[in-house]
Amino acid sequence: MHRVSIHWFRRDLRLTDNTALHHAARSSEQVIPAYILSSWRKNHQWTGPARQQFLCGCLESLAGNLNTANSRLVLRQGPADAELEKLIRETGATAVFTNRDPDPFGKAMEQKVAAVCARLAVEFKSFKDCVLHEPDEVLTGEGKPYRVYTPYSKNWLSLPKPVPVSRVKSFGAAATVPSLPPPTLKTWGLNPGAPLIPEPGERAARDRMKQFTGSAILRNYSQQRNLPAGQTTSQLSQDLRFGLISIRELYARCAAVGDGVSILTYIKELAWREFYMAVLHHWPEVIEHEFNADFRNVPWPGEDSVFEVWKQGRTGFPIVDAGIRQLLATGLMHNRVRMITAMFLTKDLHVHWRLGESFFMQHLVDGEIASNNGGWQWSAGTGADAAPYFRIQNPWTQTKSYDPEGAYIKQWLPELADVPAALLMTPPVRPLSPDYPLPIVDHSLERNRTLIRFQHARIKR
Ligand SMILES: Cc1cc2nc3c(=O)[nH]c(=O)nc-3n(C[C@H](O)[C@H](O)[C@H](O)COP(=O)(O)OP(=O)(O)OC[C@H]3O[C@@H](n4cnc5c(N)ncnc54)[C@H](O)[C@@H]3O)c2cc1C
Known part of the structure; x- marks a missing residue:
């Protein structure tokens, strides 16, 4: 039994079904809950104001929940190893508990903290928490990682799933050590980003999870999930990203609903999340390079000016622009x-997928390095289990299939509110509205250019 231990919160900003916190509380008289704020610079490549704003709200909610349990969140800022060392010395803690973080930066920091603990003769305990199965639990018969999703998912689905642990209610005496005030965007020198981010915090996330798992949205998921208008999916990705809900509880709630095709389809999406985490774990170079070595020499001649137009949602392709405006x-x-x-950025505008990947990371509230990298490499045709490079989605026919009434487009592009839906599905010959540009490119021409780019790169290799 430890007299004092520290729970180092990272991607687990909740008290319910939190593995490391549960173990810390069971084996310590006093648990000091701590969060170490990073010192991101203003233009950091991997985050931006929307996600940091959401984080601020999550920390505020966590601090409130801890106060209700007669505890107190200790906030510090700086390199986590140095800050935790100070906190260990100030509190006399003899153990640090944490849940493992799948991100490369999180993993590297965990090693540094483990080294600090070893030097100070303090116990360091890390736990599986943010996934149902960690990368080394889902391997081929020869003990190798999977390069494609389907056999990975079959194995993943067949494994017994971990079950939730109880909510921590008691932490011992509240910490009296100094703590920083709750962070705001100014902490990182950021200006406000997206105005309509989801409500942050454990309670709001739990409400979303309960609402989704008890609703027709889950029961109709397999038929509806590709339709972007209205709510057709769980909208829980930011909650999984920050650990506001536990993946074990989400899985258990879905499994309790039944084993119909929609439930299975949904659970398979959770497996995609863990597949991409496994890819990043086993092939960390995907952050820098194409997963498929055949395509490491593909040229990306797209110019900055077209990237700027895409970033503003002004390409003249309504479905593309609506997506960027939603983001x-x-x-x-x-x-x-x-x-x-x-796919439009990489195949029609020929801009490097890494630029799009980074733009998404800077704007997404659910920005997750593994899923984002996997999604971009899939779309670019360069990744693990990627759409083959010759399968190039046509934005016009995609609109016809998935937004046939134009409801999604009209929601995010009010300048097209009065345009008949049929006109949103074919390249227009004259402007659809005075405020809306003509298409920046001809899709069929650009498609052919992409096929040539990829074929040449393959031949050269
Ligand atoms: C280019 C690109 C970038 C992406 N970037 C991210 C990202 O940064 N963070 C992120 O969480 N997801 C990312 N995704 C995956 C997916 O778009 C989101 O997870 C999904 O839109 C979130 O909405 P939802 O929670 O309603 O999903 P649902 O359809 O309800 O799916 C349930 C959960 O499964 C997981 N999931 C679903 N689809 C995928 C997928 N294709 N890959 C990995 N996990 C998946 C998510 O955790 C999601 O919350 C990206 C996909 C693409 C194509």
């Missing part, structure tokens, strides 16, 4: 439209 307004974008916008 800029809410910090989120429907999955089908993420695929369409990403």
